[in-house]
Amino acid sequence: MTEYGFTNSPSIDAEALAGETYPYLHDITLVDGVDLNAATPGEDINWLEDIELLSEDGVPAVFDRYTNAFLKIHFEIPPGREDEIARKVLITHLRSGNCYGLSLKRRHSKFRQPELGPWAHGSPTVGDDWTPPTMDDWGTA
């Protein structure tokens, strides 16, 4: 176990990678109110059609493609609502600003875009002030 209390397994666990956990992974009431149709483009759930409840290290989990990591769901999922709850957890995570993949935009975006992507209204834009990295002594030899 690490100093954070997480496992040292080679899994791709979003909490272990970030070094912290999030309340919406432990409390279903924090995700149950998410309107999946409103959260996605078009008249149905669009890209969330491909999101299903999976399992990581024997724990129910949803895959976050923006971080390439699993979000483990620690609360009990009502039978028959597995995929729905997985989608609501993922949307809550993406809107929260905790998604590590999205947080990289602040530093690495090369053109203007919403930091939190298309799921959060009023997200700040990033990428206006990107400059190419330079190497010290490049071309001076």
Place this chain on the structure above:
Amino acid sequence: MSGLGAGATAAHYDQRGLVEPDVQPPLVAEIDGESARFDGAQLSTRQINAELRRLVYAEGVTDVTVDNPGAKHSLGVGILTRCRIHFAGSLGYFGCGLIDGPEVQIDGRVGWSVAENMMSGVVVVGKNTGSLAGAALRGGDLVIKGDVGARTGIDQKGGTILVGGSAGMMTGFMMQRGRQIICGDVGHSLGDSMYDGVIYVGGRIASLGVDCVEAELDAHDGELLDRKFRIYGLDRPGTFRKFVCGKKLYNYDSLEPSERKLIL
């Protein structure tokens, strides 16, 4: 360059005439609340894309119409927010690639690789598209009301491709996830080397590809087909056949667990 509005500047290309290194938004759109419209006839590809980004990211516009896109290549790429974009005309190749969130309507035709790598959103094409439509699609709906060329949804990893007409050879080649609904006929080698996903075909099939097999339709398939045809107002063929991976090419057990995860 003539025909540009206040603040607009002509496109400046590099010495090869290929790249505009320092493009600025031409500021030509007429903005009316959350809607905007501009004419792309006299603008370069990067100027059109820069104007689109200015409108949806900085001006609070959520509904943009681009007149006279002129079949230019790579228009509407990399838009990463919820908005509606209407191209009143045809696009060239790689139209609306790499998007995440927009709902795009294209009145005309599109060249190769429309909506390639779309993460989420909706792209509706009024007429035909070239080959590689929806290449590496990750999510969202790509709807083509006409016919499509070869290798539709090559390397598709999610999302739904709905084709109102017929599709060419190697449709669904190396498909890994997602759904394809082809109302008309399909060419040779349907679903060749597909690993997962589902292909529904309403017309005739010239031949199946390696490891593509027919499967039974179930209630979930019927719900999906009814829903997509209702949303996009297309005529639904009377019957569909369903094709999936036969899993004869599966060798995942020999892969490292981390490699297995990369294909999700």
